[in-house]
Amino acid sequence: MNAAPPPQRSPFLGLLPWPERRAIAEALRTETIGGLVLLAAAVIALIWANSPLGDVYQQIRDFHFGIPALGLDLSVGHWTADGLLAVFFLVAGIELKRELVVGELRTPATAALPVVAALCGMAVPAALYALTATAGGGSLDGWAVPMATDIAFALAVLAVISTHLPAALRAFLLTLAVVDDLGAILIIAIFFTSDLNFWALGGAFAGLAVFYLLQRFRVRGWWWYVPLGIATWALMYNSGVHATVAGVAMGLILRTTTDKGEDASPGARTSHLLHPFSAGVAVPLFALFAAGVTISGDALGKVFTTPEPLGVVIGLVLGKVVGIFLGTYLAARYTRARLNPDLAWADVLGLSVLAGIGFTVALLIGELAFPTGEAGEHVKAAVLIGSLTAALLAAVLLRRRNQTYRRLYEEETADADADGIPDIYQRTAAPTSGTGG
Known part of the structure; x- marks a missing residue:
């Protein structure tokens, strides 16, 4: 009796399923x-803060407004960090929920490799x-600063250097960033929580419970969710827990599967509505008032001679590469995953270097870890220098492979019959995805 053949290994970084590829492409x-808007905002912030109008920049960033009676008298800088970034984390929560329910993280086999890579x-x-x-x-307070990957900034770099990165590589980078975002919000909630106001925290949890029940009973209408979301955010802010936690919690609660008769799930509709605002307004405005650090010879020197900012640069430029590449290699080595034969481990290396761009969340955690004094400014400068260095190195590595990427991209997008579905998905049986075994 012949032995059964070993199970076929699914390719790591292989062709994505068509529905998954469409969702990720959007x-x-x-x-x-x-x-690209974020990149422009960061450049404007640096030029403005170091121009003769630098004092005006500081005055605008430190200008306070709000409702003091509700504990919401914040500076412009804090409104962008605590308020606008809550929208960013809401969208990130929806994307994480989608990945967990219908995406690459829905099964242990496909989730293992990107999760291990992200954790490393x-x-x-x-x-x-x-x-x-x-x-x-130096101080250990900034240990979490170099941990996060900024997917928007990374994609802007890819757009600037004009690479034709295959969809699977972009999807893997997105999955890494999604897991990073979850890790970042957990770190913020656990390690950067000030004195707790348990009444406000209880109110925030009550708001989230009502949010869940509205979803559970399929209640529709923005007039329910918008006031409830704002109230939950305000209560979370006053509780001492960082307000962005409310955003990611609501994103995880939103349903990402469609009911019978629905064209799109509540999560998909919310993401479609808020994602452009998050990416094009919320995050760039945060960058505008977070990236404006004073650049001088002395300040740059402090980045490489002071332990805290030096640790941030080393963490972003070296730590991300070592962690993601070795994590990916070891996870693939000890699972059933095999690398897509059209790609090489050099591609994973280039992606690992690109993941060293830790702009938005790194700046946010830097502000929480070093809220006052020169140390905070030096750490911000370190985030900028580390992210720029990672971007330049990644550009060199990925451009060297762009001929291969261009060929794969053309194969993936060829649509000779113009039916809207690439021909590669209509040949025999389309290969299965993508990030593990």
């Missing part, structure tokens, strides 16, 4: 445009920061 298209990509930068800070006698 998300990445918005992120790419938003990333967070742990190694944090460890390198801790080693650098300890060796230099």
Whole structure:
């Protein structure tokens, strides 16, 4: 009796299923445009803060407004960080929910590889920061700063250098960033929570419970969700827990599967509505008032001679590469995953370097870890320098492989019969996805 053949291994970074590819393409298209706006906002912030109008920049960033009676008298900078970024994390929560329910994270087999890669990509930068800070006698407060990947900024870099990165590589980068965002919000909630106001926290949880019940009983209408969401956000802010936690919590609660007769799920409709605002307005405005650091020879020197900012640069430029690449390689080595034969481990290396761009969330955590003094400004400068260095290195590595990427991209997008579905999906049986075994 002949033995059964071993199960066929699914290719890592292979062809994505068509529905998954369409969903990811829409998300990445918005992120790419938003990333270019984000890049422009960061450049404007740096020029403005270092121009003769730098004092005006500081005055606008520090200008307070709001409703003091409700505990919401915030500066412009804090409104962008605590308010607008809540929208960013709401969209991130929806994307994470979608990945968990219908995407690459829905089964342990497909989730294992990107999750392991992302976790290693967070742990190694944090460890390198801790080693650098300890060796230099610095503070460990910024250990979480170099842990996050900025998907919008990374996609903007890809757009600027004009690469034809295959959909599977872009999807893997998106999945890494989604897991990173979850890790970041957990770190913010656990390690950067001030004195708790349990009444406000209880109110925030009550708001989330009502939000869940509205979803559970299929209640529709923005007039229910918008006031409830704002109230939950305000209560979360006053509780001492960072207000962005409310955003990601609501994103995770929103339903991402469609009922009979529905064209789109509530999560998909909300993401479609808010994603352009998040990517094109909320995140760039945060960058505008977070990236405006004073650049001088002395300040740049402090980045490389002070343990805290040096740890951030090392964490982003070296830690991300080592963590993601080794995590991916080991996860593939000890699972049934095999690399797409059309790609090479050099492609994973280039993607790992690109993931060292940690702009938005890194700046947010930097502000929480070092809220006052020169240390905060130096850490911000370190985030900018580390992200720029990672972007330049990734550009060199990925451009060297662009001929291969162009060929794969043309194969993936060829549509000779003009029916809207690439021909590669209509040949025999389309290969299965993509990030694991």
